[in-house]
Amino acid sequence: MDYTNMTYDEACHYAPMEEPARQYFFMEYCKALLDKLKKAVGKDTLTFHIATFGCQMNSRDSEKLQGILESIGYVETDSEEADFVLYNTCTVRENANQRVYGRLGQLNNLKRKNPHMMISLCGCMMQEEEVVAKIRKSYRFVDIIFGTHNIFKLAELMAERLERDKMVVDIWEGTDTIVEDLPTDRKYPFKSGVNIMFGCNNFCSYCIVPYVRGRERSRSPKDIVAEIKKLADDGVVEIMLLGQNVNSYGKNLEEPVSFAQLLTQVDQIEGLERVRFMTSHPKDLSDELIEAMKHSSKVCRHIHLPLQSGSSNVLKAMNRSYTKEQYLELVDKIRAAMPDISLTTDIIVGFPGETEEDFLETLEVVKKVRFDSAFTFIYSKRTGTPAAKMECQISDEAVKNRFDRLLTEVQKISSEMCGRDEHTVQKVLVEEINDHAEGLLTGRLGNNTTVHFKGDSSLIGKIVNVYLDESKGFYYMGTLRP
Numbered sequence: 263m264d265y266t267n268m269t270y271d272e273a274c275h276y277a278p279m280e281e282p283a284r285q286y287f288f289m290e291y292c293k294a295l296l297d298k299l300k301k302a303v304g305k306d307t308l309t310f311h312i313a314t315f316g317c318q319m320n321s322r323d324s325e326k327l328q329g330i331l332e333s334i335g336y337v338e339t340d341s342e343e344a345d346f347v348l349y350n351t352c353t354v355r356e357n358a359n360q361r362v363y364g365r366l367g368q369l370n371n372l373k374r375k376n377p378h379m380m381i382s383l384c385g386c387m388m389q390e391e392e393v394v395a396k397i398r399k400s401y402r403f404v405d406i407i408f409g410t411h412n413i414f415k416l417a418e419l420m421a422e423r424l425e426r427d428k429m430v431v432d433i434w435e436g437t438d439t440i441v442e443d444l445p446t447d448r449k450y451p452f453k454s455g456v457n458i459m460f461g462c463n464n465f466c467s468y469c470i471v472p473y474v475r476g477r478e479r480s481r482s483p484k485d486i487v488a489e490i491k492k493l494a495d496d497g498v499v500e501i502m503l504l505g506q507n508v509n510s511y512g513k514n515l516e517e518p519v520s521f522a523q524l525l526t527q528v529d530q531i532e533g534l535e536r537v538r539f540m541t542s543h544p545k546d547l548s549d550e551l552i553e554a555m556k557h558s559s560k561v562c563r564h565i566h567l568p569l570q571s572g573s574s575n576v577l578k579a580m581n582r583s584y585t586k587e588q589y590l591e592l593v594d595k596i597r598a599a600m601p602d603i604s605l606t607t608d609i610i611v612g613f614p615g616e617t618e619e620d621f622l623e624t625l626e627v628v629k630k631v632r633f634d635s636a637f638t639f640i641y642s643k644r645t646g647t648p649a650a651k652m653e654c655q656i657s658d659e660a661v662k663n664r665f666d667r668l669l670t671e672v673q674k675i676s677s678e679m680c681g682r683d684e685h686t687v688q689k690v691l692v693e694e695i696n697d698h699a700e701g702l703l704t705g706r707l708g709n710n711t712t713v714h715f716k717g718d719s720s721l722i723g724k725i726v727n728v729y730l731d732e733s734k735g736f737y738y739m740g741t742l743r744p
């Protein structure tokens with residue numbers, strides 16, 4: 263088909279209705295439009311830059327967006343002085359929005375110097391009506407806005423923007439659609455995230471995710487396994503199965519499949535050496551999953567199991583659907599099945615109504631469980647969530663004091679836990695050259711701890727044996743072994 267002189271309306275007419283064929287059509291169409299643009303501005307190449315904020319889901323989305331931009335013919339650059347700049351935003355924390363507005367001001371200055379530059383915004387922040395209204399009103403130089411449910415449409419939206427001189431806004435409130443088989447560009451050749459589900463049904467009272475990412479939707483096991491097989495054939499040795507709550511995977515499929523069953527299928531894929539997953543909600547972590555992990559040689563001995571609070575009262579107010587006792591029981595069960603498991607967690611300090619007694623219970627759980635590491639957060643009020651309206655917000659002073667006490671305990675335990683593999687040989691996936699010291703490589707153990715050791719870059723992407731000479735608290739120094 264000759265796309266060169268086609269108008270956008272004609273393109274919409276000829277484009278197939280089914281996905282992903284429709285998007286591949288628009289990628290070809292955009293390619294033709296960009297060729298014309300290159301001639302008009304006298305450039306051989308047009309560049310793009312993606313800035314990703316937030317979690318692993320956004321990082322994975324950005325790899326897909328990057329794949330689409332490369333298919334259209336853009337070339338990646340590190341700088342925001344690019345022809346197409348895309349912010350994949352996060353809205354989990356309130357101040358994250360302010361940062362994006364600040365950076366948009368700077369982009370406007372760049373656009374004044376390069377008028378054909380396009381600026382696009384997507385991700386969770388765009389799912390909020392007030393945000394989009396504000397951008398429409400005060401940031402009129404933005405070219406394309408889309409949300410979390412339709413990232414697959416980037417080429418189609420760009421086609422519209424290239425042909426029509428006005429801001430294109432396409433936000434979906436929710437979706438059942440999962441578009442498979444679009445191009446992606448992985449950050450690492452040897453490891454990759456794989457989405458197994460989207461959205462969340464849990465409505466934890468402090469969290470905005472269910473409002474901006476929609477209800478749970480699982481991909482079919484067939485599509486997931488096919489994607490991973492393809493990745494393994496392409497040299498990927500480690501995958502991370504991604505979802506806001508992987509333990510409830512498959513419940514909404516026509517033929518329900520449990521996460522444990524999926525894991526067992528993934529475990530059998532040839533060429534794949536390591537499987538990780540993230541994130542596990544404690545209320546949904548089943549005995550079946552523990553058994554599946556126990557009998558797998560590929561699933562890494564690591565579970566990130568967000569505690570959030572050690573007080574059953576606070577957990578109730580958070581709408582977490584488990585008690586302190588249930589969490590501790592679960593940990594015991596996991597450890598009984600896999601004594602070498604590494605457990606990491608997230609903890610929020612200063613949730614509305616948290617008393618000193620509640621906080622002491624959190625400390626008690628931390629001491630009992632002995633997490634390998636814990637991400638500790640000061641509760642931050644997020645407009646749009648039930649917790650933001652709760653009374654009894656805690657004073658800054660009390661929160662700071664509790665946070666410091668928690669951090670001291672968490673760090674002490676982490677450094678003791680990290681040292682437990684000292685003077686043993688472990689399998690390590692070599693990830694990168696260490697930027698801080700010449701001749702050193704950095705790799706990761708199955709339990710997610712990092713190790714630095716001497717070696718050359720030809721080892722990157724390989725799994726090697728490393729003797730762990732010394733624990734440095736949160737990482738090891740090691741020596742390569744045959």
Ligand code: SF4
Nearest residue numbers: 462464465466469471
């Ligand atoms: S499980 Fe809770 S914290 Fe996690 S994404 Fe869902 S609502 Fe947010």
